[in-house]
Amino acid sequence: MRARLAIVTAAALLIAACAEPNASGTPQIKDINVFAASSLTDAFTQAGDGFAKTNFRVRFVFNFGSSSTLATQITNGAPADIFASADETNMQKTVDAKLADGTPTVFATNRLAIAVAPGNPKKIRSLADLARTDLLLVLAAPTVPAGRYALDALSKAGVTARPASQEVDVRAVLNKVSLGEADAGIVYVTDVKSAAGRVSGVDIPEEHQVLARYPIAVVKGSKNAQLAHGFVDYLLSPAAQGMLAELGFSKP
């Protein structure tokens, strides 16, 4: 008898947990799952706050990581409403898997910079300096956009650099430099800006630059597609574009 009661209770709990919450008419806060490249951490946190100001019924749940990890998660069925990639290759994976709702829109671009310790004590002036043997250089892994862009820039400059580590995403590269474990790392201009003094940036000249394009798309099957499309539109609005420019992003 007891056992049966326990089974019934467990089953009831299970059903309750699975059921759609809030069937009553009270205003309901909707969660929007945003999968975004780690270089968008600050930008999207701010954009989420900005969007929520005009729309009180929304709460953003961010999953920041390398674009390649996020694309893998989405194509394996992760419940994303929005995907913002730091490159077009990983966005294309989502499109190829027929998981993009509509055509992805490029909403921002980014450029590369060399992150060094504050004040640049090792006097790093150019990409060519990164080949110096007295430097500890870290890059993002070649499997993630920032790592591939970094290799592109180095090859444009004709530099063969030997990184001490290939980090899992660009924020990990930034952390290694800001912690002082590495002397230099190739990151985005926006990362240097967001580190706010914990690292200094060394410019990369135009002829060696690589332009990172950030496409965004609503993921097919999203339960909140309308709100998700609203957020994409918001990112293209003057207000959001101004905020992105302030963080160091360039126009699409």
Next chain:
Amino acid sequence: MRSERPPVLFVVLAAVGVAFFVLPLIGLLSRAPWETALGDLFSPEALTALRLSFVVSIAATALAVLLGIPLAWVYARVPFRGRDVVRALTTLPMILPPVVGGVALLFAFGRRGLFGQALDAIGIHLPFTTAGAVLAATFVAMPFFVLTVEAGLRSMDRRYEDAARTLGAGRWLVFRRVTLPLIGPSIFAGAVLCWARALGEFGATITFAGNLPGTTQTLPLAVYIALETRPEVAIMLSLVLLAVSLVILIAMRDRYLRAF
């Protein structure tokens, strides 16, 4: 062993429990690229990671044995004040998230770390080196060795040591010829568990030692990186880790249950 008819509820919940662990394994197996399995397993990137993992996990185990036997002996034989606290501190990595361990190692032995600056001054660099990967693996794996050996020391019959001493053997001789052979099985079991844990180490390694093929990219790191570009290699490497772990757990089942 007495066998009894289990209550239905227990059978159902136990089955759910088993399914929870077995289904992910089936998922992994179902995606395994059997046609190209050998090619993927012996691809250069896989071989590099396999070789490095072997070196790192063996070195970590050796370090754990060297430091762990004396430590276990102290815990089992010397009733000093605060022993429980010290033991808890050295057991912490077993339940601490490994990434936290990695961060802590960085703040201690990193280039800017509390002790890392001194190490740097004498030319020892740990982050981004294989030595750093060994350290990270030892940090998370050694508690398994120490606890197993301490349990062995506590359960052994000390009258053998007394007998040896009455026959004139010195402390070192007694330890070498009586104690060590008696706790031999515990040392072996502890070392195997420690090695298996070191082999699977991910979080502390990637945080403290970074990720570079051939230097710090061990098997679990290679799995993580390959998952995005060459999932078939990632799956084959996962299966290697899985098979090794399974064999060890089955072979060590009695030890494992007794030690903890």
